[in-house]
Amino acid sequence: MLLLPGAEPFRHEGGEVGVLVCHGFTGSPQSVRPWADYLAERGLTVSLPLLPGHGTRWQDMAITGWQDWYAEVDRELWRLRERCTQVFVCGLSMGGALTLRLAAHHGDAISGIALVNPANKVHGLAARALPVVRHLMPTTKGIASDIAKPGVTETGYDRVPLHAAYSFRRFLQQLDRELPQVTQPLLLMHSPQDHVVPPADSARILARVSSLDVTERLLENSYHVATLDHDAPQIFEETYAFIGRLTTAAELPGAAAHG
Incomplete structure (x- = not known):
């Protein structure tokens, strides 16, 4: 099956510190590849998987659900744990939500998590109609490429398959109940101007997790796909x-400079 340009998964064998990077809903590794590359270039072992149903055509995503996407990042986490002495997880949007569930379920096996514009809820009146509407129409307009920087585009679907959107909504509802189980150090970076995930999602996540070591950063010059933005x-x-x-x-080259 042909992949969209930049949608291929990425792995880099580095040192004893591993990082799992998770892309977003209807997106692909392309949207977070520069993030993964930056960490790989500094000697970390990095894994950036392609989530099932992503990176090809929306019809392939329509027959997948959140259990498939979560199972993929869970497998990659186990691979990193076998290889590395410490593992961190990073995620954009739905990738941030997947990161939070990994943190809730794996405890001390994850040393810290970094989130960019993490999703907490499928918004809008249409979200409540998804259980019915998904049987009447297969897709709605896409959400890719919410980027302020001119000339930059995200490799993602131009349509959102509604069966997958319904599954994503159910996943977020379950995750919201699990957020108090998240205890790891947390770096949360979010855009005040985000046309896909509102800042309220980040605020709710911060209010519900149990992490004591929390750093929040505003991305003032970027929209949703901030990993490709200013x-x-x-x-x-x-x-x-x-x-x-x-x-x-x-364990980490250059880490002393950040102590």
């Missing part, structure tokens, strides 16, 4: 500093 360098630098602060200098 604030991308800030995201990458903040993430590496966050990991460095929680890692011994012997």
